[in-house]
Amino acid sequence: MTEPNPKSESRSTKSPLQAPKGTRDFYPKDCAWRQYIVDAWRRVSIRNGFEQVDGPIFELLDLYKVKSGEGIVSELFHFQDRGERDLAIRPEFTPTLARMVAAQANSLPKPIKWFCTPNLCRAEKPQRGRLREFWQWNADVLGSDLAIADAEVIFVAVDFLQEMGLSPQQVRVKISHRQTVRHILSKLGVIDEKMDDAFALLDRRDKVEPIEFTNGAAKLGLDPDRVARFDQICRMKYAAGNLQAMRETIGIGDELSDIEALDKELISFGISEWCEYDLGIVRGLAYYTGTVFELHERTGVERAMAGGGRYDKLIEMFGGPATPAVGFGMGDVVLSNVLMDKGLMPEDVTPRADAFIFGATDLGATKVAALTAQLRRAGLHARFSYKTTRNAGKLLKDAATAKARYAIILDDGVEGGIVQVKNMATGEQVEAQISDLASGLWSH
Ligand code: HAM
Numbered sequence: 001m002t003e004p005n006p007k008s009e010s011r012s013t014k015s016p017l018q019a020p021k022g023t024r025d026f027y028p029k030d031c032a033w034r035q036y037i038v039d040a041w042r043r044v045s046i047r048n049g050f051e052q053v054d055g056p057i058f059e060l061l062d063l064y065k066v067k068s069g070e071g072i073v074s075e076l077f078h079f080q081d082r083g084e085r086d087l088a089i090r091p092e093f094t095p096t097l098a099r100m101v102a103a104q105a106n107s108l109p110k111p112i113k114w115f116c117t118p119n120l121c122r123a124e125k126p127q128r129g130r131l132r133e134f135w136q137w138n139a140d141v142l143g144s145d146l147a148i149a150d151a152e153v154i155f156v157a158v159d160f161l162q163e164m165g166l167s168p169q170q171v172r173v174k175i176s177h178r179q180t181v182r183h184i185l186s187k188l189g190v191i192d193e194k195m196d197d198a199f200a201l202l203d204r205r206d207k208v209e210p211i212e213f214t215n216g217a218a219k220l221g222l223d224p225d226r227v228a229r230f231d232q233i234c235r236m237k238y239a240a241g242n243l244q245a246m247r248e249t250i251g252i253g254d255e256l257s258d259i260e261a262l263d264k265e266l267i268s269f270g271i272s273e274w275c276e277y278d279l280g281i282v283r284g285l286a287y288y289t290g291t292v293f294e295l296h297e298r299t300g301v302e303r304a305m306a307g308g309g310r311y312d313k314l315i316e317m318f319g320g321p322a323t324p325a326v327g328f329g330m331g332d333v334v335l336s337n338v339l340m341d342k343g344l345m346p347e348d349v350t351p352r353a354d355a356f357i358f359g360a361t362d363l364g365a366t367k368v369a370a371l372t373a374q375l376r377r378a379g380l381h382a383r384f385s386y387k388t389t390r391n392a393g394k395l396l397k398d399a400a401t402a403k404a405r406y407a408i409i410l411d412d413g414v415e416g417g418i419v420q421v422k423n424m425a426t427g428e429q430v431e432a433q434i435s436d437l438a439s440g441l442w443s444h
Helices: 028-047 094-107 147-163 178-188 192-204 210-219 224-235 244-250 254-269 332-341 362-366 368-377 392-401 412-416
Strands: 058-060 078-080 086-089 112-116 119-121 133-142 171-177 237-239 275-278 291-297 306-310 325-331 355-359 382-388 406-410 418-423 429-433
Touching (some): 028 112, 028 147, 058 094, 094 112, 094 325, 133 147, 133 332, 147 171, 147 254, 147 306, 147 325, 171 178, 171 254, 192 210, 210 224, 237 244, 244 254, 291 325, 325 332, 355 362, 355 368, 355 392, 362 368, 362 382, 362 406, 368 382, 368 406, 392 406, 412 418
Parallel strands (some): 171 275, 355 382, 355 406
Antiparallel strands (some): 058 086, 078 086, 112 133, 119 133, 171 291, 237 275, 291 306, 406 418
């Protein structure tokens, strides 16, 4: 495994049967950490008015061939079932979401605001920030083409970052708009038929040698001056909340109308500080039609933490009525790296016990199971020791490992209904009636 879980308890004992590359085993601490992230995704989604959905872990292969784009299709894990149907493990959730909405679009109240937290698989080369199985939070708004919907999904992503303790000095939302870039390219002389090639070239800009970029641009019909202009526009970054600089560089015609509308809404949501316009953001997925955005950690050492945009044609392509849509996906891998690097990952998020019960005498031991059951029935997280000892110190260590708030020690006093209760934080020990344990003790 190239990228172990950040807080993994796993030891790298060599076994001939290892987990497949690019996957992770989730030992208790790892699972608790993943749950901590998923719980935060869910909490933020719900307070932003999103409803949870899910779909199958595999789909018909064709679903991804419609519009996900070559990048994703080449990374599919696919197989045939016994009926020789071609299937693929989900590499993203958007096609499933579009299929689900297309099937019931007329009966769903608009706007549809859905979230999910599926695990996804892509046969990528495992590297920092990219694995072959990961968890991804999706939040999508369907049924509105207003810029306020684009701004709302960006707000949801920012709301989550804030929830995790991140600041606009640490993470940036980089926004572009495919229509704006289309206008600029067309003004520079790229014809409509060459637009997709131009977007693909833009997407590869930082991955290819400058000469390859220039040659590619020449094939689009751009002379060197225009290539330089195109490159310059793509490399500029403009703060959100004040489009003056952008107007001066790009123009004041139709080009900026989409970004202007979005900018107003970002200001209203109070999140301009987190956002900047960067026309070099293209996004690999083929279905985006308008706003596209990515969340990046600002030092630039990590890959994108999240990415999304507007995809107004996908539901129609899946047989539904015309339904504009916008949303994003955020993976758990880069997010965990960023939180760990910034010291924002709590040391231990495994659940802590309310009570840890043990017998200190043979008579005490006979009552351990009954008291444990009584506390559990009362809704408390109660653990107990299978051991009995007169040396309470040893079992108090186990109570501390379980992060118990109280140790309950059963000695011969149980005959009269009395137990010893030790507050693990203060060390204070008092006697208590067994009958009182399920109530009073836990409220403070
Ligand atoms: P995506 O850009 O392919 O978009 O992925 C979004 C995020 O998922 C990435 O920024 C990254 O955090 C995470 N991610 C992607 N691939 C991997 C990987 N191999 N390992 C770990 N994390 C990864 C989509 O998936 C779109 N369907 C998002 C969307 C939803 N657009 C609209 N709605």
